[in-house]
Amino acid sequence: MAKSFTTREENYAQWYNDIVKKADLAENSAVRGCMVIKPYGYAIWEKMQSALDKMFKDTGHVNAYFPLFIPKSFFSREAHHVEGFAKECAVITHYRLKNDPNGGGVIVDPEAKLEEELIVRPTSETIIWDTYKNWIQSYRDLPILCNQWANVVRWEMRTRLFLRTAEFLWQEGHTAHATREEALVETAKMLDVYADFAEKFMAMPVVKGVKSPNERFAGADDTYCIEALMQDGKALQAGTSHFLGQNFAKAFDVKFLNKENQLEYVWATSWGVSTRLIGALIMTHSDDNGLVLPPALAPIQVVIVPIYKNEEQLKEISAKIEPLVQKLKTKNITVKYDDDSKRSGWKFNEYELKGVPVRIAIGPRDLENNQAEVARRDTLEKMTLHFDSLEVEIEKLLKDIQQNLYNKSLKFREENTRTADTWEEFIDILDHQAGFVYAHWDGTPETEELIKEKAKATIRCIPFNNPQEEGKCILTGNPSKQRVLFARSY
């Protein structure tokens, strides 16, 4: 493994790539900026999907699917939206190829030019609001609480596996409401869902807050977000929930008749999290031995490695293990019994690289004493347990690992959250300690922009329930009412 994350040196990127590669999560594809998610990486995504999907259903949402292609004209209807996304859109101009009359290959048939170009969705607000227009006439049609699991394309200049790729997988919720208040409640509710998911499943503490106007989603009135701190001290936006006001309703002319028989524009929200969360998971927990997965999202929670010299011993161990595997399975614990012919030492390393939370090793010595060696991935501790107690102990251990990972990350975040009162202090922290910095800001977009330019740090969010305190802006010295959360970020 490249280098300890605690050094926070510039080769953190190298270290990150190493983990992605060695844990067999993903690789760059032949298509520039696009990523191949390998089976093990995808299995983590599936765990995330199923947990999130259940949370969405529990809050009254349903799944639907909308087109991959969006007519160009839809985009220009919401001015801010088009401005925000125009620079990174993939555009479809033709619908046919033909044999090249001058040579072997095929060329785009110039006669097959589309009358109106199609955009490959970078996000689906426009196509969905064009659709919602037909679904909504009266207040009785509201609310609409839809989610879609989809892929989107944003033609980024520079990409990094999971964190920023040209195509990525995500879910996007799009809701329509009769009142502003109801839409605001929805926006906050879904942010809470994301925060719960991050903390309970990913074991990753997050700061909930609202984005400054500069950092707001293109087309939103407000953007709420969860911000997490990675082990190199950089912040990562892990999820967003947008209050879209009536912007899209107005752009797509979506009105409804209220109880008083008056026409009103519909209120909207949208919210999403993506495969970027896998990147967040890697950068939150991994150590120098590789990936560390929280049990709640680990595709394999327990791996059992037999240690044997010959077929006969293997048979003996397998017979002993079989009932344990069954028992763990009935407790909904995902177990892999790896009786592959690879050497045990090789397997130990392999499963550590892959972040499997618990490893059980069992050999002739253990058979004799009716015991097993149990190793936990988070602390790398090994213990010898009575074989008959394993079923109970493993279950406890998984819970304990989940909690320990959360506690560890929370402690890391707390130790790396600081306050700065002067510009010098602010820069010093960013340069030498990184992490989150609470500092006063005069509240103007111009100052925010200047700080970004000079310090390469952005306002990650203005936390909810942020304590109000008088102070002076670290850059301009103008009066400020509160500290906001700054960091350098991904």
Added chain:
RNA sequence: CGGGGUGUAGCGCAGUUGGUAGCGCGCUACGUUCGGGACGUAGAGGCCGCAAGUUCGAGUCUUGUCACCCCGACCA
């Protein structure tokens, strides 16, 4: 689009003053091993990114070209 770098076996790399291609990992077979990435022996695997030029001869020199990577610009 700027600045830098790299293209040689599946992967990671070496290749001297130009002389016709090698190492490590991995792979295959057999044997010995097996409690923290084992070892031995024998194998398989190459249009040296592509094209043109210089030369008796090019992985190596020249020119062109393509691709990828890193640093910026970009990133709701």
